Amino acid sequence: MDPPLARFDAIATAKQLPRSARLLGLKDIVASEYAAYQSACPDLESMPLLPLSEQARGDLLHCYQEETQPLEQLKALIRARQAPEQSAVCQYCVLNAPRTFDHYLPESLYPQFSVYAQNLVPCCWDCNQKRSTAWRNSQGERRHVHLYSDVIDQGVQVLFAEISVAKTPLATFRLELGAAHAHPFYQLLHRHFTQLGLLKRYQDASSAKLNEHHRTIHVQGRHFGRKGCIHVLREQLAEDRRVLGPHNWKVALLQAMLDTPEFIQLALDTPPSSETEKDGT
Known part of the structure; x- marks a missing residue:
């Protein structure tokens, strides 16, 4: 048996x-x-x-x-x-x-x-x-990745983020399939993200994560300077991509931070929001 x-x-x-x-x-x-x-x-x-x-x-x-x-x-x-x-x-x-x-x-x-x-x-x-019971779409296609049996293609990054620093730093997420749109796995991944509303959920979760990164950069900047902080972030990005894969929202967010020098400078120059609130009390 x-x-x-x-x-x-x-x-x-x-x-x-x-x-x-x-x-x-x-x-x-x-x-x-x-x-x-x-x-x-x-x-x-x-x-x-x-x-x-x-x-x-x-x-x-x-x-x-x-x-x-x-x-x-x-x-x-x-x-x-x-x-x-x-x-x-x-x-x-x-x-x-x-x-x-x-x-x-x-x-x-x-x-x-x-x-x-x-x-x-x-x-x-x-x-x-x-x-719920919505595991297939109207065409009879699966809506969600099966974590035990689907082969997770990690060859193409399709999840990206952008960071705005106008007031409070804010991240938005998007899927860009590009040439991968014809690949069955990436079509499934797109359905997975869409049906679960993941892009908006990642945006909502990113504020706390950005504040965490802000705090880390601010502290490290005192010891390593701007170049040192960027070096540490690049090492962390490489490790996160290796462990979590290219479709993870934390990987996309960290990549967006490195692509947004304004955020790095803001984090170096000012304490994160929680510290600012404490200083003002």
């Missing part, structure tokens, strides 16, 4: 009779569906809906909706297998803490995958709500 099916078996067995018996009676169907999922990945658009009785559907949904020790162990295992740089943030937006799990194929449509590890993605509440 393969591990995913063993976990289904453990979760089913933890239920009370007669539900546990009914779930164990569905084990062969679930095994076949797990194999079909794995075979189809990442092109899950082809996965058909499984005809199920209302009772079977309810039992399969109950596997996830009602907490059991085997389910908690499954969730813990999924979290433990995340890379350190991924485990602290939602894998859809890389903004918020992953305090819940999303069913990549919605559990309401595909209840047979309600406790299939390959279908459970640690994510934040915002992304979970935004995804």
Whole structure:
């Protein structure tokens, strides 16, 4: 018995009779569906809906909706297998803490995958709500990157930021696919960003990050000067791009900072907003 099916078996067995018996009676169907999922990945658009009785559907949904020790162990295992740089943030937006799990194929449509590890993605509440059951567009194309099975093309940077320093520094983000627009992955990435509203969410999150960078530059400037600060920022950008990849909003923001000498000078010349407020009190 393969591990995913063993976990289904453990979760089913933890239920009370007669539900546990009914779930164990569905084990062969679930095994076949797990194999079909794995075979189809990442092109899950082809996965058909499984005809199920209302009772079977309810039992399969109950596997996830009602907490059991085997389910908690499954969730813990999924979290433990995340890379350190991924485990602290939602894998859809890389903004918020992953305090819940999303069913990549919605559990309401595909209840047979309600406790299939390959279908459970640690994510934040915002992304979970935004995804809902809208996993395909009107053309039947997937709307979101599957973090476990999609090959993430990192050869082209398509996420960029611009920083305005007119008053309070403000960053805006944009996607520029350019020649990559014909590549299926970048089309998927564009749908992912659009459906989750990521560009606006990155803009909202960038104020705090810019203030953090402002503070760091201001302190480092006292010791290393302008050239030293820029050198440190370029080293950080290279490391962040290596670890986080070119599609991460923090990479785009840091690149925009280096491309905006006015921001660097502002940070060198003035304390960040929190320090200014303290000085004025």
